[in-house]
Amino acid sequence: xxxxxxxxxxxxxxxxxxxxxxxxxxxxxxxxxxxxxxxxxxxxxxxxxxxxxxxxxxxxxxxxxxxxxxxxxxxxxxxxxxxxxxxxxxxxxxxxxxxxxxxxxxxxxxx
Amino acid sequence: xxxxxxxxxxxxxxxxxxxxxxxxxxxxxxxxxxxxxxxxxxxxxxxxxxxxxxxxxxxxxxxxxxxxxxxxxxxxxxxxxxxxxxxxxxxxxxxxxxxxxxxxxxxxxxxxxx
Numbered sequence: 724x725x726x727x728x729x730x731x732x733x734x735x736x737x738x739x740x741x742x743x744x745x746x747x748x749x750x751x752x753x754x755x756x757x758x759x760x761x762x763x764x765x766x767x768x769x770x771x772x773x774x775x776x777x778x779x780x781x782x783x784x785x786x787x788x789x790x791x792x793x794x795x796x797x798x799x800x801x802x803x804x805x806x807x808x809x810x811x812x813x814x815x816x817x818x819x820x821x822x823x824x825x826x827x828x829x830x831x832x833x834x
Numbered sequence: 835x836x837x838x839x840x841x842x843x844x845x846x847x848x849x850x851x852x853x854x855x856x857x858x859x860x861x862x863x864x865x866x867x868x869x870x871x872x873x874x875x876x877x878x879x880x881x882x883x884x885x886x887x888x889x890x891x892x893x894x895x896x897x898x899x900x901x902x903x904x905x906x907x908x909x910x911x912x913x914x915x916x917x918x919x920x921x922x923x924x925x926x927x928x929x930x931x932x933x934x935x936x937x938x939x940x941x942x943x944x945x946x947x948x
Contacts, residue, residue, distance in 0.1 A: 765941045822868075824877045826876070826877045
């Protein structure tokens with residue numbers, strides 16, 4: 724079945740540092756999504772990407788849809804404590820297809 | 835914006851009993867809703883796709899007789915875990931399609947079976 728490989732699995736950073744995480748797939752997706760999940764909550768959409776090569780920003784977050792349509796990355800600049808959480812990439816082949824989630828990247832900010 | 839309300843937030847039940855979880859779209863109509871299951875420190879796994887007025891489509895390996903899904907209206911889908919056992923303890927999350935590619939998730943239900 725389709726799988727998304729998300730890395731790194733976890734990150735420990737200092738406040739103020741930039742963060743980068745990525746997602747790769749063995750198959751093509753036509754939509755890439757990045758979500759953040761706080762403990763005990765459902766995921767919240769951060770950025771949606773619909774075109775190969777697309778680069779989209781949302782505040783301190785920037786995400787790109789890989790040109791091959793098999794990968795995507797998410798960058799967070801100047802991290803702050805509220806960035807702590809789990810970040811999931813997700814892919815979708817077509818509008819009526821299910822969303823496939825990566826395993827998540829757990830972001831920790833050291834005091 | 836589109837809001838999906840999930841209830842209850844957490845529930846503890848005895849082994850062998852059934853538990854119903856509700857997922858409501860508050861300010862939009864959702865013809866399609868999705869039910870996910872998430873174990874601690876793991877990703878979201880799609881259990882089933884719920885379509886208003888028709889039978890749910892279950893993912894491979896998900897027992898349809900154990901996880902009963904009803905989507906009787908355009909704003910409500912329910913997941914009933916029947917004859918729950920401790921291994922059913924998990925975080926259950928619903929989501930609804932809100933646009934061409936938009937999906938909004940509920941806040942999840944923590945089920946603990948004792």
